[in-house]
Amino acid sequence: MQMTEFKPKIVAFCCNWCSYAGADLAGNNRLNYPAEVKIIRVPCSCRVNPMFILRAFQRGADGVILCGCHPGDCHYTSGNYYTRRRMALLFSMLNFLGIEKERTRVEWVSAAEGAKFAATMNDFVAQITALGENKRLEDLRCKK
Amino acid sequence: MQRIGVFVCHCGTNIAGTVDVKAVAEALRYEPGVVISTEYQYMCSQAGQDMIHEAIRENNLTGIVVCSCSPRMHEATFRKTAQSAGLNPYMVEIANIREQCSWVHKDMEIGTEKAIILGRAAIAKVNLNAPLTPGETPVTKRALVIGGGIAGIQTALDIADAGFPVDIVETKPTIGGKMAQLDKTFPTLDCAACILTPKMVEAAQHENIRILSYSEVQDIKGFVGNFTVQIKKKARYVKEDICTGCGLCTEKCPQKKVPNEFNLEMDNRRAIYIPFAQAVPKVATIDPNYCTMLKTGKCGVCAKVCTAKAIDYTQKDEIMEEKYGAIVAATGFNPISMKPFDEYAYSQSKDVITSLEFERLMNAAGPTGGKLLRPSDGKHPHTIVFVQCVGSRCSAHASKGKEYCSKICCMYTAKHAMLTRDKYPDTDVYVFYIDVRTPGKNFDEFYRRAVEEYGVHYVKGMVGKVSPEGDKLMVQASDLLADKQLHIEADLVVLAAAIEPDMSARPLATMLTASMDTNDFFTEAHPKLRPVESPTAGVFLSGACQGPKDIPETVSQAGAAAAKVIGLLAKDKLKGNPCVAGSDEWMCNGCSSCERVCPYGAITYVTKEFRMPDRTTALRRVAQVNEAVCQGCGACTVACPSGAMDLKGFASSQIMAEVDAICK
Structure with missing residues (x-):
């Protein structure tokens, strides 16, 4: 019997001003990307607590991507700089926690970059699919 | 427990084409808190909004989820609908199942499955919403x-x-700024003072302007x-309301050797001065760095000659x-300092000047009365070299200059060149440029007139070195189009200095x-x-x-x-954005982390008295968010080590509930 195809669970945090609008633009232009990607809207990428990312992994996410405005374009002027530093720190610890660093990513997607959004998501899903299921950090108690 | 209504929109076939909306509405009916779940062709239409309105009233809903297009599109619409039905507008959440689902997926099964998950996440969030x-x-x-x-x-x-x-x-001491120092303005060549000074006077006389x-x-x-x-x-040592601006004191003041900053120190003024004839307010000012009376207590000439008795040496x-x-x-703005650009010999020769200095030399009210004379010997220059982009468009790795284009230099240099050729047709004028940028109304026509009608020599290439030799300035430059080196014996070199804030x-x-x-x-x-x-x-x-x-x-x-x-x-x-940060004062440990990351300075610390166990009180330093200043980015919520800071409308618990719903 053949195994069912692996469908990763992917959480994408998108800032309201650039990346969420970029995702909307991808939709307007009907640019396909895998349905495994589910977007959570946050006001700014700097709203994303590293805890949210760990929580997602704990609850069984296979990949988490964080999208914000390009450096220098943040609606709140400096939010994405905080994001960049915080995530650099978090990502540097992931291997230690037993999670492949490649399961996370920070991307800058502007409101005008619908195509980049779709391409990024296609690429990220392919990367996560290749990595396979995230088993290490998953909290078994959360499994239904 | 919330009473939540779920409204799934077909958006014609935009959503219904790829998402089985009936199945979505059915699946979401059994989510926690949901009391009614329904679908409709166009939720944003009047009929759709009426339906939501009715449902809120009939079912006493405390929150609604609309599964429809992007919140950037219709969040405001549905918030208004909710408000009209007596629900707090911030109890509305949108699940974006059009732009981020039906439009990017082709398969009905996949689309439906994703729409259900997005709906679930929105329901999980709205369960934790609070009226704002x-x-x-x-x-x-x-x-x-x-x-x-x-x-x-x-x-x-x-x-x-x-x-x-x-x-x-x-x-x-006066308003007017840089424009007051200019001679003519491009591209119309009307005189700067003629168009600026009436505005200065208008401002001074306006009943609403101080x-x-x-x-x-x-x-x-x-x-x-x-x-x-x-x-x-600042103390000007002259009573502003009494001084008539007659200028007698500025003529009688014995301290004559004060560099005149208005003329870029190309001539001198007195220690008591009015910057220029049309200054507003037209009031004398004493320069405390040069006034003998203020420095040594001996002089008092200005006070003696002032008929209005406006001089007051004791002013503070x-x-x-x-x-x-x-x-x-x-x-x-200001032109940048020419110190790092000594290849142009700015510090070695008085005849190497900046464009703003040239502007004063050409100005009828300037140090030379509008005659173009060399600052060194007062002779008329016959060959003038203009150098563009001095300090503009420098490489990011260069140790000097600015990376950006200063934008105005191409045009004012064309103006200077044209005016020079107009007034003194016997003068040879060279302009060395990297590019000539003239993207304004009538700008390119203006530049072409300088070249075609006035015969200004535009040379593409940069000046490498200017060396003073006798009373001449030897200019070494390259002509990139002719691919050769040029040696020009110039009388005056004008540098188009970059501008900086x-x-x-x-x-x-x-x-x-x-x-x-x-x-x-x-x-x-x-x-x-x-x-x-x-x-x-x-x-x-x-x-x-x-x-x-x-x-x-x-x-x-x-x-x-x-x-x-x-x-x-x-x-x-002012109505603010209610999605702002707020700190739990009991959890706050007063560490200032949030204050430091706030880009708006919205967080301040106050010391408050708290009631503690056993009828004691304690003073604690806690963060306070000024809701009128906070823009709701949430940077502080992550910086807070104790978890005291949270963002209304995007609370940590709400985002984590969404994460959980998506990962389920």
């Missing part, structure tokens, strides 16, 4: 314009004409609608505190908590859609403090900034 009310703050109906150049004057005039009082704070010249902003506190500003009125700096609703930064901009930005770019230009709230507003609410930008600009652009930006200020001051109360 935007805070209201009163607005002080008065504006402060910092900087009295053409940008500041125009902004002040436009605000004042709309009926709001405006104060202009200018550090110099000019605080020779004054500086010392401190700014508060937030949009409610700024408190400390202004230092005065600090005043004023309240404003809006602040406009119009601090302007005024030095006062950086400390002002700190006081305003307004952001700046790496070049110290003020950053706008959005480079395209909000170009005259600073990201800091209530702070507006006018003129070259935001980026290099010519006069027409400055004036239009000044008007735009005024329109934004008027829009703000016309409101009696």
